[in-house]
Amino acid sequence: xxxxxxxxxxxxxxxxxxxxxxxxxxxxxxxxxxxxxxxxxxxxxxxxxxxxxxxxxxxxxxxxxxxxxxxxxxxxxxxxxxxxxxxxxxxxxxxxxxxxxxxxxxxxxxxxxxxxxxxxxxxxxxxxxxxxxxxxxxxxxxxxxxxxxxxxxxxxxxxxxxxxxxxxxxxxxxxxxxxxxxxxxxxxxxxxxxxxxxxxxxxxxxxxxxxxxxxxxxxxxxxxxxxxxxxxxxxxxxxxxxxxxxxxxxxxxxxxxxxxxxxxxxxxxxxxxxxxxxxxxxxxxxxxxxxxxxxxxxxxxxxxxxxxxxxxxxxxxxxxxxxxxxxxxxxxxxxxxxxxxxxxxxxxxxxxxxxxxxxxxxxxxxxxxxxxxxxxxxxxxxxxxxxxxxxxxxxxxxxxxxxxxxxxxxxxxxxxxxxxxxxxxxxxxxxxxxxxxxxxxxxxxxxxxxxxxxxxxxxxxxxxxxxxxxxxxxxxxxxxxxxxxxxxxxxxxxxxxxxxxxxxxxxxxxxxxxxxxxxxxxxxxxxxxxxxxxxxxxxxxxxxxxxxxxxxxxxxxxxxxxxxxxxxxxxxxxxxx
DNA sequence: CATGTTCGCGAGTGC
DNA sequence: GCACTCGCGAACAT
Numbered sequence: 001x002x003x004x005x006x007x008x009x010x011x012x013x014x015x016x017x018x019x020x021x022x023x024x025x026x027x028x029x030x031x032x033x034x035x036x037x038x039x040x041x042x043x044x045x046x047x048x049x050x051x052x053x054x055x056x057x058x059x060x061x062x063x064x065x066x067x068x069x070x071x072x073x074x075x076x077x078x079x080x081x082x083x084x085x086x087x088x089x090x091x092x093x094x095x096x097x098x099x100x101x102x103x104x105x106x107x108x109x110x111x112x113x114x115x116x117x118x119x120x121x122x123x124x125x126x127x128x129x130x131x132x133x134x135x136x137x138x139x140x141x142x143x144x145x146x147x148x149x150x151x152x153x154x155x156x157x158x159x160x161x162x163x164x165x166x167x168x169x170x171x172x173x174x175x176x177x178x179x180x181x182x183x184x185x186x187x188x189x190x191x192x193x194x195x196x197x198x199x200x201x202x203x204x205x206x207x208x209x210x211x212x213x214x215x216x217x218x219x220x221x222x223x224x225x226x227x228x229x230x231x232x233x234x235x236x237x238x239x240x241x242x243x244x245x246x247x248x249x250x251x252x253x254x255x256x257x258x259x260x261x262x263x264x265x266x267x268x269x270x271x272x273x274x275x276x277x278x279x280x281x282x283x284x285x286x287x288x289x290x291x292x293x294x295x296x297x298x299x300x301x302x303x304x305x306x307x308x309x310x311x312x313x314x315x316x317x318x319x320x321x322x323x324x325x326x327x328x329x330x331x332x333x334x335x336x337x338x339x340x341x342x343x344x345x346x347x348x349x350x351x352x353x354x355x356x357x358x359x360x361x362x363x364x365x366x367x368x369x370x371x372x373x374x375x376x377x378x379x380x381x382x383x384x385x386x387x388x389x390x391x392x393x394x395x396x397x398x399x400x401x402x403x404x405x406x407x408x409x410x411x412x413x414x415x416x417x418x419x420x421x422x423x424x425x426x427x428x429x430x431x432x433x434x435x436x437x438x439x440x441x442x443x444x445x446x447x448x449x450x451x452x453x454x455x456x457x458x459x460x461x462x463x464x465x466x467x468x469x470x471x472x473x474x475x476x477x478x479x480x481x482x483x484x485x486x487x488x489x490x491x492x493x494x495x496x497x498x499x500x501x502x503x504x505x506x507x508x509x510x511x512x513x514x515x516x517x518x519x520x521x522x523x524x525x526x527x528x529x530x531x532x533x534x535x536x537x538x539x540x541x542x543x544x545x546x547x548x549x550x551x552x553x554x555x556x557x558x559x560x561x562x563x564x565x566x567x568x569x570x571x572x573x574x575x576x577x
Numbered sequence: 578c579a580t581g582t583t584c585g586c587g588a589g590t591g592c
Numbered sequence: 593g594c595a596c597t598c599g600c601g602a603a604c605a606t
Contacts, residue, residue, distance in 0.1 A: 221604080221605095222582075263585075
């Protein structure tokens, strides 16, 4: 049977992924920090298509046949059903979604946000019957709103509900929650100052309540998830079928690795970002570090006749050429799917981003070309992934036996040359599959969060941190260099510091979140956040120190005042829709 | 808090 | 080697 459980069993081979990482991470090194690491892995999905089962719609749902006219601004392409992918494509009888969806205002804009999750599976669509969605129109209206993304500046105005901001936090001794201060060895030392909301005794309860209602707010709605998964899986399937049947260079593509927050169950607010890595196997490669942080490499194919030889220039495999060809094939494969638009290429970005609009929400799908390397990880990873104390030595070994991935990504100007190699032709290592595996199996005890085990609040803490970061980014564009990968990396290090499941009791949410924020703030103040897998790479070498300090200050402020930003957005959400 | 749904995903099976 | 089915867990929903 499936064993879900202890996964810690065999390594899976698939996996690969490439998500985009933080935007630019630069290098710096300082191995000093204590960090922990974790890895994740992803697996591939099977492609299968499902047959149309019909999704029934619930009560009155009217079906709308394919078209959804709701177009929204963005791409408006109606979703006509495009031809399904060849084979089995299911025909998918229409899913009638409930149409309505007023446009609610918020279309999520999320320009700068780094992507995170997004992945989807290609299975094709089974038609899902998502009966649910149809709920009564009325209800729908309200529910649909996508709350979360607040776009605008929220700043002030909003009526905060009673906000009890205690202004004087004055005395809060250290953290309120202090009780358990767990050990945090390596943790950065600086802490937020007063930690925690202040004083009033009830504050703690109030904060706890606020955090929980916030979590409710940012959770992905089941029907939205179903709708998004359906369109995303369909297009991914289409792309893979095309690559396998119509191309030479990419026909060996393996199962897609669905990575990123959506597939890690960490996506917040809307199911609008999917990351899928398409792994191309390479037999043997020689990799040479490009730069000093150990994250980027030039890649050379060894003997053999791989179809990828076409992209090999003198001695190295040209990432830019290969990506260009890949992009062209992706474009061809989605040509018939008028509802999807291929976004213009962004410099140094390894993804071909496709977007579509579903019920006024823009869904973006990052399709990332990657090479799967089934040999030992680069030497720069030696000091990384320090999960022994958290997940165990054995788990670590299993992860390190899995392949690693290389994605066509560079930083800065593509024309910079080092040792005869242009920056645009280098590759960055990716361990998204390990990140995913770790997040899915994040307990020190095998039973953490499982049926017989105790629930922890690790994921909740990370979701809150991501949400807080998103909100702060929305109100201050100078924070656009910070992304969810910074939050995730900080979280992984935190897990390696506070290793026990009892350090993350579900009932201690506010305290655990407090400690996580403290960690994040300390790293921002130091300007050092090591890549979890490659400690020599500093993910904060990009953003200027001032910005790091400003963000640290804003976070501390929110924390000390009891997260007024969360309150504002809750209120807004309530009225808004 | 228990029960029900659906997606994601691994594993098993048949061809 | 596939393509497909089956069953379970996570997370949402009632």
